[in-house]
Amino acid sequence: MRDLSKLVKAYDVRGVVGEEIDADIVREVGAAFARLVGTSVAVVHDMRPSSEPFAEAFAEGVISQGQDVVHVGLGSTDLVYFAAGRLDIAGAMITASHNPARYNGIKLCRPGATPVGQDSGLAEIRAMLEDGIPVHTGAPGTVAHRDLTSDYAEYLRKLVDLNGIRPLKVAVDAANGMAGHMVPIVFRGLPVEIVPMYFELDGTFPNHEANPLVSANLVDLQNKVREVGADIGLAFDGDADRCFVVDETGAPVPPSAIVALIATRELAKTPGSAIVYNAITSRAVPEIITEHGGVPVRARVGHTFVKALMAERDAVFGGEHSGHYYFRDFWRADTGMLAALHILAALGTTDKPLSTLVSEYTRYAASGEISFQVHDVPSTLAAIEAKYDGAEIDRLEGLTVRLDGNAWFNLRPSNTEPLLRLNVEAPDRDTMAGIRDEVIASIGASNS
CATH class of the missing domain: 3.40.120.10 (Alpha-D-Glucose-1,6-Bisphosphate, subunit A, domain 3)
Incomplete structure (x- = not known):
């Protein structure tokens, strides 16, 4: 066998x-x-x-x-x-x-x-x-x-009102992946000037890997945004189902802020709806959903869990910190292209720069995802849990430890790679850095 x-x-x-x-x-x-x-x-x-x-x-x-x-x-x-x-x-x-x-x-x-x-x-x-x-x-x-590409593009554009948006200059890094094929089709006819980067389809990825979750792969886009004075930068992964955003200063926009932004737009259309977010999304997301009259629903990391909860709760939208965005109007499936249209619509209907717009949805300092190779994932998680005995703990997704003052961290095994992943969030950068360094030291001690 x-x-x-x-x-x-x-x-x-x-x-x-x-x-x-x-x-x-x-x-x-x-x-x-x-x-x-x-x-x-x-x-x-x-x-x-x-x-x-x-x-x-x-x-x-x-x-x-x-x-x-x-x-x-x-x-x-x-x-x-x-x-x-x-x-x-x-x-x-x-x-x-x-x-x-x-x-x-x-x-x-x-x-x-x-x-x-x-x-x-x-x-x-x-x-x-x-x-x-x-x-x-x-x-x-x-x-x-x-x-079906033209039908697909037409369907997406019907889901987002882009009428009357101001002209935008948009730098797009396709990383030689499928966004180079799809973006021109989806954005055709919009008041958008595309500044294309690596639109040539090439599965050997000669410029950089098609993984915008890794900060090094955003550097070219950040530089291009500043060089051409773009209003926004968009980066897609290889199969273009995830979208990452860079503001007009070249700073990456946290995906959690994008989740909150799109959630408010969907709640404006369907008040009182459920919104699904995953266990490592910023605490700001459920806060903002509640403030806008929605019902926040926490899910495990991964599209099967998010989609199942969306179906169970008839949620209008779901978002993950990894850059996956799910829409009830798109069969509860994830689509980076539809998320990008929502962001362009939000930006295009305000005179604010993107950095100011997204600051309304960013309340906490986050570490970003940090990955570790460990000898024994279960024993490492058990050691960390023991160290924080007395804190509020849940195991919906790996190990989440909630600390005083709205600070928390999550350690979870990767579903696709032999890694342990750490996310930390706190009200300010110094507190976040202190927690991050303490947990990293504990992981090192557990695997020495």
Whole structure:
């Protein structure tokens, strides 16, 4: 029996091309997924060198089980969510998102863009891959090619009122990823001057990795914003489902501030609605949601948990500190492009610079996410918990410790990498730094 534990992750299938994943495995995943969902499947792929052949292999697997494929072609991950929602069929995106060039993978969803994770289908797919996929004895399915990018762009623009916004100069760093293909389509016709950066599709990422969560990957955008006098800078990850923002001074805008900003806009349209936020989002987010008449709902980190809670509470919006933004009007799926349109609409209807606008949603000092490789994650978490015995503690997501004066920190295992991640927040930078350094020292002591 094959061991696929390194390939089948919590939320997707992902591995090193040629070592952990190849066209044969992708074909088998397509067949297993077709058996799991029992419906047609929309297939989209990104710009990595292996993505187009992997998309073809996945489609072959699906039709081998008698299901049809709608081959949408090149696009972002939220394009496959659009296809799954609009056509009411399952979806598969060939991408490794923000991972380095040597990786590739598959993100999956059911009809209506309902997520497929470890507890909602990936475990069954892994079991089929390990045990062998039954042979389908009926007729094979068919493949139809369909371009949905214009429909997708039109749909997004209908969800955000951009009429009458002032002209904006927008620097966009696509990191040679799918935003270079999608941004010109989505922003077409808006009063926006795009200053493009790395729009050439290149899955080897020759300029920098397509992971804007890493501060080093924002430096080029920060410099460009200052150089050209842009009103705002936008950075997307490789599959363009996450959007990060830089203000007119070149300073990164905390994703929690973006969550709060979009939440207030959605609450203005649907007063009293629930808004989902994850366990490492700033404390300012639930405060602002409550102040604007909404109902804050705290979720575990990860799209399957956020989407499930959104469905359960009929939430109008959900946001994560990692730059994922989810919209009820977009089948509760995450879309960085729709988030970007909301930010442009908010900025374009005020004379304030972005730095002033977002300061209204930033109340605390945050460390940003700091990652550690540790010998033993459970014992490290237990040691940290023991050190803070007496503090308010919860384990919704890893270990969250609430301290006096609205300060807190969270330590959680990564769902996608063998890492322990730390986030710290406090009312001021000095207090935050003191807590951060104390926890880092404790982690070091636990692993010495």
